[in-house]
Amino acid sequence: MPIKNRFAETHAEITAWRRHLHQYPEIQFDVHETAKFVEEKLRSFGITDITTGIGQTGVVAVIEGRQTTSGRTVGLRADMDALPIHEATGLPHASKIAGKMHACGHDGHTAMLLGAAQYLAETRNFDGRCVLIFQPAEEGGGGGNEMVKDGLMERWSINEVYGMHNMPGYPVGKFAIRKGALLAAADQFDIVIDGQGGHAAAPHEAVDTNLAAAHVVVALQSIAARNVDPVKQVVVSVCTLRSDTDSHNVLPQTVKLRGTVRTLDEDVRDLAEARLRDIVTHTAAAHQCRAEIDYERGYPVTVNHDAETDFAADVAETVTPDVWRDTPPIMAGEDFSYMLNARPGAYMMIGNGVEGATVHHPMYDFNDEAIPAGCSWFAEVVETRLKAS
Numbered sequence: 001m002p003i004k005n006r007f008a009e010t011h012a013e014i015t016a017w018r019r020h021l022h023q024y025p026e027i028q029f030d031v032h033e034t035a036k037f038v039e040e041k042l043r044s045f046g047i048t049d050i051t052t053g054i055g056q057t058g059v060v061a062v063i064e065g066r067q068t069t070s071g072r073t074v075g076l077r078a079d080m081d082a083l084p085i086h087e088a089t090g091l092p093h094a095s096k097i098a099g100k101m102h103a104c105g106h107d108g109h110t111a112m113l114l115g116a117a118q119y120l121a122e123t124r125n126f127d128g129r130c131v132l133i134f135q136p137a138e139e140g141g142g143g144g145n146e147m148v149k150d151g152l153m154e155r156w157s158i159n160e161v162y163g164m165h166n167m168p169g170y171p172v173g174k175f176a177i178r179k180g181a182l183l184a185a186a187d188q189f190d191i192v193i194d195g196q197g198g199h200a201a202a203p204h205e206a207v208d209t210n211l212a213a214a215h216v217v218v219a220l221q222s223i224a225a226r227n228v229d230p231v232k233q234v235v236v237s238v239c240t241l242r243s244d245t246d247s248h249n250v251l252p253q254t255v256k257l258r259g260t261v262r263t264l265d266e267d268v269r270d271l272a273e274a275r276l277r278d279i280v281t282h283t284a285a286a287h288q289c290r291a292e293i294d295y296e297r298g299y300p301v302t303v304n305h306d307a308e309t310d311f312a313a314d315v316a317e318t319v320t321p322d323v324w325r326d327t328p329p330i331m332a333g334e335d336f337s338y339m340l341n342a343r344p345g346a347y348m349m350i351g352n353g354v355e356g357a358t359v360h361h362p363m364y365d366f367n368d369e370a371i372p373a374g375c376s377w378f379a380e381v382v383e384t385r386l387k388a389s
Helices: 005-009 011-023 032-044 106-123 143-149 209-220 222-227 266-286 306-319 336-342 368-385
Strands: 049-054 058-064 073-079 129-135 160-167 180-183 185-194 234-243 254-263 290-296 302-304 345-351
Touching: 005 011, 005 106, 005 368, 011 032, 011 106, 011 368, 032 049, 032 058, 032 106, 032 129, 058 106, 058 143, 073 106, 073 336, 073 368, 106 129, 106 160, 106 368, 129 143, 143 336, 160 306, 160 336, 160 368, 185 209, 185 266, 209 222, 209 234, 209 254, 209 266, 222 234, 222 266, 234 266, 254 266, 266 290, 302 306, 302 336, 302 345, 306 345, 306 368, 336 345, 345 368
Parallel strands: 073 129, 073 160, 160 345
Antiparallel strands: 049 058, 058 129, 180 302, 185 254, 185 290, 234 254
8 A cells, every 4th residue: 555645635734733843842851832732633633532741741642443352552652852953944944942943853753643643533444542652852851761651551551662763865755674773772971080280381290181081082992993893883972072271271170071872782882881981990090180980871772673673664565665674773872762672663764865964953854755654654553553354
């Protein structure tokens, strides 16, 4: 079955929802107006079983099929939050809120799930229940984990769960997925190197924290180069390096480094953290400095379940033949991982176009041409898994 005719008919309407959301972005858990918009749309579709405030500001809605004899429930998830980025697109629907922008396409994800909800509420051509999950705070807040801890899976008896993310660089409407690790664990670290400040003209009377920090940055790359099996992925990135002075002739007392570690395997994750601690501590000491390390584990690896991945790909092929079943893993993180740790399911990527900016960029915009395919996939997941007799 190709893209459903209903989504061709409602494409302009769903696009208008998406562009409205794009103009009014909200950050992390502070998505009150977005959640209100979602709730109002769901009620306008005739959906009455709606719960707000799950995982602080999440929205959960239930659509029952014409039959519920299967006793099964499928969850569909979309994220709602934006990023603290100042938009530079100049588009008519650009963000109206300075310093906030839907630079990752969550406006598109929310709109596509709303479009699927409208169709499923109209037709109810399935046997069981569909649970719509609109999640806050994917961008660093762990909203997926908060919803799971709030009883998402148990309270709504969800048997399996599916989500979707747009993918710049892939043709519009192309689907891509893989079994196992799709997205990386995302950890972060803060390092403070302390020495002895002094005059730049007399370095022998000081303890140069800049020199120690520079050696730390270089040495950390040995984790990937010499510690981790070459066939396994790890990324260690120092993203910020800041001293307590901006003078031309002062050696700083302290230097602060911040960065991230990305892995696709829990054993590699453990190894990377242990090696980072050793390298930082001993490299600093070798330069007569002291180091404090704050290492925080973030989202776990996003692992697609085998059977559900095959199912998700099969469903995608009913929408388009352009489905990549073994896409390479991506080192970005995603808190849908918490939902996949709680229930079987799969996370699907959908093409956002081969041209244009990538996500987390001030020139990015979700490609509205992907909406019909995305809505069709969401709807087909429910109608196929909960096929009515």
